[in-house]
Amino acid sequence: MQSKPTALAILDIISIIVLGIASYLALVFAPTEAVMGEVQRVFYFHIGTAWVGLLGFIIAAIAGIAYLVTKDMKWDRFEVAAVEVSTVFFFITIVLGSIWARPAWNTWWTWDPRLTTAAVTELIYIAYFMLRQGMEEPEKRARFGAVYTLLGGISAPITFMVIRLFRTIHPVVIGSQSAAAQGGFSMTSDMKIAFFFGLFAFTVIFIDLMWHRIRLGSLQEKVEQLKLNVTM
Amino acid sequence: MEITPDTSGYMIAGYIIAYLTMGIYIFSIYRRSRNLKQDLETLNSIETEQTKKKLPI
Numbered sequence: 098m099q100s101k102p103t104a105l106a107i108l109d110i111i112s113i114i115v116l117g118i119a120s121y122l123a124l125v126f127a128p129t130e131a132v133m134g135e136v137q138r139v140f141y142f143h144i145g146t147a148w149v150g151l152l153g154f155i156i157a158a159i160a161g162i163a164y165l166v167t168k169d170m171k172w173d174r175f176e177v178a179a180v181e182v183s184t185v186f187f188f189i190t191i192v193l194g195s196i197w198a199r200p201a202w203n204t205w206w207t208w209d210p211r212l213t214t215a216a217v218t219e220l221i222y223i224a225y226f227m228l229r230q231g232m233e234e235p236e237k238r239a240r241f242g243a244v245y246t247l248l249g250g251i252s253a254p255i256t257f258m259v260i261r262l263f264r265t266i267h268p269v270v271i272g273s274q275s276a277a278a279q280g281g282f283s284m285t286s287d288m289k290i291a292f293f294f295g296l297f298a299f300t301v302i303f304i305d306l307m308w309h310r311i312r313l314g315s316l317q318e319k320v321e322q323l324k325l326n327v328t329m
Numbered sequence: 330m331e332i333t334p335d336t337s338g339y340m341i342a343g344y345i346i347a348y349l350t351m352g353i354y355i356f357s358i359y360r361r362s363r364n365l366k367q368d369l370e371t372l373n374s375i376e377t378e379q380t381k382k383k384l385p386i
Binding site for chain 1 (some may be wrong): 331333334335336337339340342343344346347350351354355358361362366367368369372373375376379
């Protein structure tokens with residue numbers, strides 16, 4: 098494996114810095130919300146991780162299409178990286194949402210349309226890894242992954258849109274929300290700074306982790322190839 | 330006037346879980362990468378030995 102590129106090393110440092118700034122803005126700079134109190138601060142990371150989570154699932158679907166068209170294994174590595182990083186971030190989104198829901202809705206979990214679609218999306222991608230592991234042949238695995246992420250990718254826009262289309266208790270930050278929504282709030286200008294910086298910070302961190310994961314995939318492929326050469 | 334509830338415990342728990350999850354994931358990438366590099370070294374040395382054996386003396 099080639100040594101770490103300078104650009105990636107710089108991106109690592111930038112990621113740490115933006116995570117630090119995003120944490121400061123969310124935990125210190127943004128004012129405390131009057132109705133919910135301090136727990137509202139999880140919202141900044143909740144949205145940031147949800148954004149990159151859903152974005153990654155769509156990127157994986159596009160990479161899946163690229164693989165099916167070109168049959169180039171680099172798209173498979175790209176797809177796996179996007180799914181893995183997004184699954185981790187989306188897990189954080191769900192946990193943070195659940196923690197916020199306890200004081201706001203008086204329950205850790207409810208089968209609301211948004212929560213249900215989010216849970217289904219996460220399970221779809223956990224299953225993706227379990228199913229991939231059962232396939233030995235790299236081309237077959239890549240073809241399966243491409244079709245799976247293409248179909249699974251549909252769940253991302255559904256999860257995003259569901260609170261805008263159905264009656265739900267989940268609040269909508271941007272746009273009009275359902276009359277049944279509970280825990281919504283209007284953002285002050287300082288809250289907006291923390292919110293938009295959070296989106297930016299998680300986008301940078303996502304790109305950084307994706308890059309690392311793609312490199313790991315290349316290394317994995319090299320080892321698999323060398324194993325075949327040695328056993329032959 | 331409505332009193333703001335003390336929900337700081339939930340906030341702290343949320344951020345601990347978020348940082349911990351990211352930390353564990355970064356560590357898993359590092360560990361997998363380290364293991365693969367070791368595998369690569371071992372396989373390279375095996376391949377070199379095999380090539381040497383195949384070469385006529």
